Amino acid sequence: MSTSRVKPTRPAKGEAPFEFGEIFFSRTDERGVIQSGNEIFQRVSEHPWDRLIGAPHKVIRHPDMPKGFFHLFWERLKAGKVVSGYVKNMAADGLHYWVYAMASPMPGGGYISVRVKPSSEVFKTISKEYESLCKLEAEGLTPEESAARLVARLRELGYSDYEQFMASSLSREHAARDQKLGRQANARGQRFSEVSKAVQEAISHTNALCETFNAIEAVPHNMRILASRLEASGGPIAAISSNYGSMSKEISDWVDQFILGEKSAFANLRNAVSRSRVRSAMARVMEEARAQFETEEASETSQIDRAKEQEVLLEVSTSFRAHADSDLETVEREAQVFGRAVGEMKRLIAGLSTTRMMCKIESARLPEHNESLMAIIDQLDSFQTELEGRLDKIGEITATVLSAARALDQGRDGGKPPGVGAVRKVA
Template identity: 40%
Template sequence: MTLLNDPSRQSEGVVDFGFDEIFFSRTDPRGVIKAGNDVFQRVSGYGWGELLGAPHKIIRHPDTPRAVFRILWDALGHGYPMGAYVKNRARSGDHYWVFAVILPIEGGYLSVRLKPSTPLFDKVKEIYADLCAKERAENLDPDVSAKMLWNTVTEAGFTSYTTFMASALGQELAAADQRMHRPVDPRTLRLIELNVALEQVTHEQRKLLRSFESLQSIPNNMRLVASRLEPAGGPVSAISENYRASSLVISERLRSFVTGRDNLCDRVSRQAARALFLLGADRVMADMIARFRHAELVEGIDWIAEGEGLARTREAARAESRGALKSAVEHAEELTRSSSEIRRLMLGLDTIRVMGRVECGRLRANGGGLAATIDQLDLFHAEIKTRLETILRLSEEIGSAMSRFASTEFGAAARA
């Protein structure tokens, strides 16, 4: 692991720990540490007497942007689990990085953390360094900083921060499996593949909407051509008006499930990402529960109670994941129906386009401008049809894959 390229931090060392080591800590609602495991205590460098009863921010490092904690607390405050890459500071002043899975529980919060090592983690370190520099230089409000981080995530191609974290957790779990020379959990691979497919279908939907938006200028061009051809161009005016009306209907239909707050595409992505994140968290919690059986006695910590509490949290997360996955499947099926409806409406638009081509042939020498416009329509229609077929295929694959996952792999995970 390398240090950030920051001259002010060059004196810091790195506290090393293994990929097979998992951190655990539990806090009250105010973030006061109530329990933790030996990995947390050893790597942090604090004694148990210093940790128990101390605020969790005792290990906070200034190189973790405030934006990260604002996003975390916003999610947790609404009862949602969340993940984060976090740079922590040990008692010695040295630092260590973790990928934290944080869940709200009765009476506070629970965090299970693993060692990150993916190319995505390397990119996040760069993003954090830039954002921290801006926070310090401009004294940014955490809300403003959080929005900047969110924008960075969306520019990277993720539709939500939860989607980003679900992808990160899946990649980190797969990387940890590889580094420990153990077979990659097939469920983890499926989670990563599903996440990629969900992002792809959302991007295709947005590109499709942009293609339809570009079509809106073509009926105007057709009307201009018709005005030069009057009275012979009368039918062209009618065709252009019919085309404009039909394309507007499709554009509005697309907007309803691609843009706006809580649109259908985002609902599919958000619910699926939530389910996928929780399924990844299930793996981390299962590993942690197994380690509780060998925990050394610590005054003030009841390991039996902590293990039972973590098991309850895991079971609740499973139930929440099942519900989110069921909702995502339903939304994916609705997305498939909506895409099929768009394809049906496109057939009507194609008929109008063909009528324009026929009228172009009737006008012959006078229809040069119209021919160029119809050629544009041909190109747009070919592009739109390709995108629609891709969206339909992906929507159907996602719905089927999530249904299978819910009934098989997830069932196996729940029995583990």
Template identity: 40%
Template sequence: MTAAPTHASLDPSGFESRHFGIDDIFYSRTDGRGIILAANAVFQRVSVYDWSDLIGAPHNVIRHPDMPRGVFHLMWSILGDGKPFCGYIKNKAEDGSHYWVLAVACPLEDGFLSVRIKPGTEMFRQAQQIYTDLRHRERNENLPPEASSDALLQAFESAGYSDYASFMTKALTEETKHRDIALQRPADWRLRSILSIKEGVKEIEDHAGDVVRIFKQTNQIPYNMRLQAGRLEGTDGPISVISNNHRQMTQSLADAVATFSEKSLLGNDYLIQAEFLHGVSRVQHDLLQSFGLEPVIDGQDKAQEKALLSRQQMEFVSMAHKAVVEVSDRVSAFSKICNDVRRLKAGLEMTRVMCKIERSRIAERVDGLDEIVQQLGKAQTDLDHLLSKMDGAVQQILEAAERLTQSRQRAA
């Protein structure tokens, strides 16, 4: 359970809005200066403003004093790069109440669009604590927005996130899953497929590191074999020949191991992007479903708004799918590179068999040679296990990617 905040709210007179439920979803659209051009009825109800006080007003009319300035500095930096932003925001309604949202803001050609849902996960409570601490730092240390934004990123890093993209992706995933459960909706199978690909990629990357480590360990074996050969048979005996052959093999295939290691990095950034963009498209899809049931608002072209929302939602679906395809293509190429690793493994087996043959004709006890045979045998067994695991992960990734591709083709 998250510890209680160490600081009281900076606006203790505020009370939580009773107008915002887990089933609500709302949006607003602004121009490039942040002036509200359009919104849906849920936004007007939750904010408690009259339409005449919302349309044409700056969006910061609902900004709450508890919000750290660093959050908005980060948001505008991400939007300024032409990328969508997701974050927890505390807003203030006209009646003095407050309401928290998970906002997904996206740049448009001539402005911005923000879709909001009600948060309720442990990540939300974690963000609240970070915001409270940061707002007090802004006041007590007179932090400017840029320094506050840097402090915010450091706080999320200290909380275990590699960067803000990782945090906002997980937050969006967890909040949409929480919303589906609360609304008793079936789990999002497309999200499950993306997460399955993500798990498979992590498994491959982890196992690939182990494969490279095993081959590096076997590089020492020719040297140890030469030591044994010098003691048992001189420099021109069978063990020396086996040692030289193994050394030449490992040297000639060093590039294959290096390529294997490089290509095993399958693009986790693409998967974070796919997961996030899918989440964006999900909330926009839910908004479209809800917006379609709302009454027409005077002075607002509902058909035009729906067309804009639908167009952007489909763009994010397409972008998410492209990221999945990129990873799928990399995995397909990587599975072919694994054949080089199997060739390396076959070389280890050949060395082991030849060492066993030579060991069998030596009557005396040769602990060093026995140890080399055991090392080669263990390397082969471990590689068999790892490659089997990686084959399974590759299959898991390609099947999940194929399901997503077929679904997209049917939808098109």
């Protein structure tokens, strides 16, 4: 069954007709010059094929879009990364249309982009951010500065980086679109949302853990002060202080290695979840774009090699699915690494009990300084309870992420959109 070529009536002004069930795609060379696309792209943009093919993709750019977004968009693509985001475009007749665009480098060069109509709450938030950025750019903000400001604002809105924003916004747009089209919620997408929610919860606990670790660093200093007051009889307290200082250094090193920094075990886990979530969502929309294109009726003026484009869409969607599956294996591996690290940290924290016991012994031996030493003991009690509780929770969350990743990995075919058959897996 072919998609009808009957064009919907276009209004004199406002928004160009673009339905929630429609997906359009375009393909460009390395410079962003349009090489191909589908009939929906041509119809919504209102540009005839002979003016689309060979034109720079910015021919459809709307002046309401901040330059900073495109700086970020092309920076990622040129670095060989996928990218997605909200874009306002302008049709040839002056009408506008919003899309959620997903773009990727192509094997052998060039780029491919697929777009759907956005409708989630994230879309409303980001469109307001774009308005603010456009005003700042009009006042002299450079595209590079605008891009940095956009990423900074996303962090303020709760996203750790642009990768996590893509993962979240993609998932929400898919869910909103399914609802608009009366589809059952996608099981794979829901599982990914649960995994992402668990990772965000782990981030909250690790941030609190870091704050407690920072507070621990004051304990050896307080012990040294107490030891100096005791003079000759302060030897045991000084020894305890030295021992605690060594433990504090071990804790600090563990935090640096497994929690802080872009190369840490926790960052690897978080990034692997985002990558797999993004690629799985992009695979799904690419597969649906391919299914639509196969039933689409070509216009008489079309200059598109349809067999070639079908092959391209199959290759790209299959590649995304394979990469998403590979990323899931990375999630499993990183969850195991981080889980073991949490276990090691719990054993290290258990060593605080020895220091705490030594402090209690000294408290009994030095009644004249009992109040100061008891304050340190109370501190140690509080720290240990807090650390053990946080580590237990992080361990539970990590186990949940691992279990969910395995479930996703075992149910790989659950991500296909309705009506799309199985696709072969590339090496």
